[in-house]
Amino acid sequence: MIRDNFSNMQSVRKNVVTVENGGVVAAQHKHGAQVGADILAAGGDAIDAAIATSFAMGVVEPWMSGPAGGGAMMIYRADEDRTYCITFGMRSPAGLDVADYPLSGEGVAGDLFPWARVVGDRNQIGATAIAVPGTVAGMGLAFDRFGTMPWRDLVSPAAKLASGGLSVDWYAALIIASSTRELAKNPTAAETFLEDGHWPTIAGWTALSDKRINLDRMAATLQRIADKGAREFYEGDLAAEIVADVRDAGGCLSLDDMKSYQAILSDPLATSYRGGMVYTPPAMTAGENLAECLEILSHQDFEGTSPGADAYGAYVDALKTTYKRRLRDMGDVDDSRAPACTTHFSVTDRHGNMVAVTQTLLSIFGSKVVLPGSGLLMNNGILWFDPEPGRPNSLAPDKRCLMNVCPAIGQHKDRRFAIGASGGRKILPAILQLTSCLMDFDMTLEDAFHQARVDFSGGDTVIIDQSLSPDIVAALGERHRCVTTRRTAFPYAFACPAGVLRQGNINQGMTEIMSPWGDAVAEHRDGS
Template identity: 45%
Template sequence: EYEETSRVYLPGGFPPAADWASPLPRITLGNLASTLETLATGGPDAFYQGEIGASLVEDVAALGGLLSMDDLRAYSASLDVVEPIAYRDAAVYTAPVLTAGPTLAHALSLLETSQSADTPLGAEAYGCLTDALVQAYEHRLTSLGDVDDSVAPSSTTHLSVVDAEGNLVALTQTLLSVFGSRVMLPGTGLLMNNGIMWFDPRPGHPNSMAAGKKPLSNMCPTVVRRSDDCWFALGASGGRRIMPAVFQLISFLVDHQMSLHEAAHTARIDYSGADLVTVNNSLGEDVIDHLSASHSVQPVFDSVYPSYFACPNVVGHDNGNATGLGAAFVTSPWARAVPA
């Protein structure tokens, strides 16, 4: 059905496989290398106004799609100054507008009023975390028109980076579903996303589809400054489950003063709007029973597939001793923490 995608990823009609004593085969991603070289020398203009864009428009038209150079030229990235959100004695900087950032801010505000800062991490604390997520998602789903993109595996990647001088970056990118739309364009080697699924297909709703409109997404790249002058950059992949993961990591780091390593390895719950609280079994019967008293609860074990929780990573920098740190979701084979 997708000729170029099949040619690249299914040589001979099958996924590439190695003999038991042979090295793993390599996949050459069409013309992607040439496209990246052109971007490196020509910058964004090569994409939105130049040869990459022209090739992209030509290939989309050949496949029956509707895209023009005028569409590409009309696009511009928005560069925003993010105002900090005060959470207890920390400052939280998160993505604004059509992301999960506003819902994260709402959940943190709810948690700050419902749970004292010295509440130990146990059944009561996880109850407060859950209640804040339930209320925040109720507002998100009724007022913002969020569409569930977490029911299937995704192609989202989150990178958190810190350098020796303490500069931090939290970057999330996505094709949405696995392999996005599954359409690879032969001229550029680019896989096209299927982000149109983020829109509400019903007219007259906050997230309804319209010309020139951007959809609501679940990405939530965030930077946190703790009162001890430790800085953290974090985010995750995992659709609707992204924000609950970032939310809990912030609570672990700020409310419970955990180290980055401790926070990354602490078991989490997930509530992302499906009227079901997913609870890591390692949290124990006290937490499960406490949450079951007021919510529908699904206890689960850590699993590679299906994945019940978002896959976060976090880096930090301690300005006191100029130390850089990093940690990734320990149960995911796709997560990495790498020193450079």
Template identity: 40%
Template structure:
């Protein structure tokens, strides 16, 4: 196995933030700060979510952005109501399976182990692009819950796009790992490899930033015209013109017809808590199955999880993924690292948002629209290119997703919003964090710092080395088990974050330990900087 970029031994603690005001926790601290500024200005949790989401397209563009989609779970504290939001990507209406002839060989590029397609058309390039739903989701959420004007919410993202992408060691590495594929596509090559190589951080430590094409101008136009400009306005027309010139099947009608929608949540009673996640083609139903199994099979809980608990975690996750892979159309081959953004928001009123958005692969399709600076998803890769399967590609279809934005409610916990990035690794991380909080009574800081395992579909348990030999041996009695490390790259575990509105009106946020840029930012912190 490839050695981690930064081993566990040098990863420092990231203490949870506690505040008398709202908190945003994200993989990008700059994006979290953008959302926290909106909270400090009196915004609703959804207002802050809009600002954070837009900012992420400028702070970690390889993960998510205007060209992607996702899911969210929202807790309305005043109405005591859960809403789940589907703004997932959809296959273009004109998608033609004949455009994806099979090679008869496996592919090395995709995450899901599909049979190879000529030129990897389902994985990268114009044929891999699905209809993006992010702006429709943001627009619907803001229309339903927002307090502040849309234009105000876009300003932090505009400022970050104007500044440019941070080029420290982590920014440079994030580009370098896909440098070969970035070089294959003209606009991404011009943007990320402008001198024919990966841009290097400054030797003297001075801040260095990379301009992201016309993203700033597009955000300015969206601030003025609103999210509808993406689907039925000038931004959308420019985007379709650029993509059509490359042979993409995405049409103006696809954009015009796209609708984000509220969907029913999956609800499961787990001990004294109620757990909510999106239903349908997400990891929500699988999370419910895992928690229902653990409620019966987990050994009695003490102060912290022990080897017997991790063995029960592993067995429950393994069985749930065997069923998911057999019945929901995913391949059994374990996927590579996937690239997604997850963040959470809690405001002073106790409203909570758990929000997950993605381009799917790192840098999505690698296709960047020169007129808009928008990097497009490769959502077609979610579909099996072999006809006649449960998840086979077809025009207008929605693919199976691993996203799992979750809200937990109880008298003791208050309201917790949590989730993660990391493909199939997402749900195991969310489930274990819920167990740490609910079964063992850990606070948010202790939960985020407690080592986890990952079992996500290949009959293999990856065990954080800090858990020791006893845990490894206990799991190895049931399945293959191996030690690995928590590290920024390659990520062997999901990257979770969480926020919490406690019953005593205190608010907490915690972010992933391994992500170099992750952080939780409170509205009181940014108010001090204003």
């Protein structure tokens, strides 16, 4: 069955960024990518640039990610010809009491997951939704193990960005407007993002606006992290201030939670595919689901230079298989209504090192709590847990959160690539199809990102890009409940990917073609 949401068609193109003997950063916000590219130009490598980009993205997209979030990163070291994984997912506080999250009996919650609703949405909004953050620890571990430039030089650019404030363009205004009611419940969040309890005004139809949101407190916090190191966030005076502010707001985060938090460096999952390799994060991510999908696809042969009906059918079948297992065994429940509330960026340098990072606050604006001392927007990682007991992902104290992130590094023939995406459950389908485009069909990075995608995220409906040929749409409709829709700038019916690719000494970067904010930026050295 096919339901068509739109009848007219449009075509959008975005150019791939290419550089010879230089590095590239591809991110969901060009200003964040520029910070990473500047680090490459200053002599840093891909890991240095990724650390700098991570902190910068928390400034230019504060509703997506930040120091008080979590995620995962994949690292390829060209000098070792080896791939590593660093996971820095959030954890529930050790002092969390499940009894503080009673079920209301009022049906299904309305945010990312269709859990049973908790009284007062305590697992979703406010300080009771805050989990132990991991992003700063993840970047700190990457620096300790692989960093080449001074830590201060990597974090200070984000502090400088924050000191200039957040530009309120139409997208920022729209995102703030979508969360105004919840932001208004927290005094510091309201003071930071709202104007007299309302979303900020922007310019008229034909005018430009220089309106900026003051992020001075965040800037000062980032500079403290730059000056004192990553563990200041977990063990120093800053950690004590964060804990005090969270507890004053009603949360249960403790200093012991912060001090005991450690990111994890491990070997990735390694999946052989089409004579190449794909590396993904291990447990508590969607990495093992991507590996399962690739194993299923490996038993089929596809013809042509781009995916046809057989390939798209195989994608959906593989996704249905892995989501059935994920929802049953890993405890993660689907809701394809969820907006993209994560960020992803990928980096490659002139030496061939690569990094893919996905980081998140979970919901848009996380818990909708901004701490008065640090100015940090806090996560709502507790929402990742099912509030009903007796399930694989049920809420409990001192427990790792199950994430949808799936940064990946692949190698096929003479090419290597690093990709990932934001978009909740839509991440896995996007990364599966991009990987197939690059490895099954030897497509260019540019063509792979422009290739129409389908989405199946564990519900009962396959979402199809309406630009696919009628034959492919009809073939999928014969076997699945389908809906066609347009690939647009907002909202995203599909995930929002970013990736880099290296072939010889040529590096390329590409971001989601419909995102006007995402872009790839090449390093520029004087005289190059």
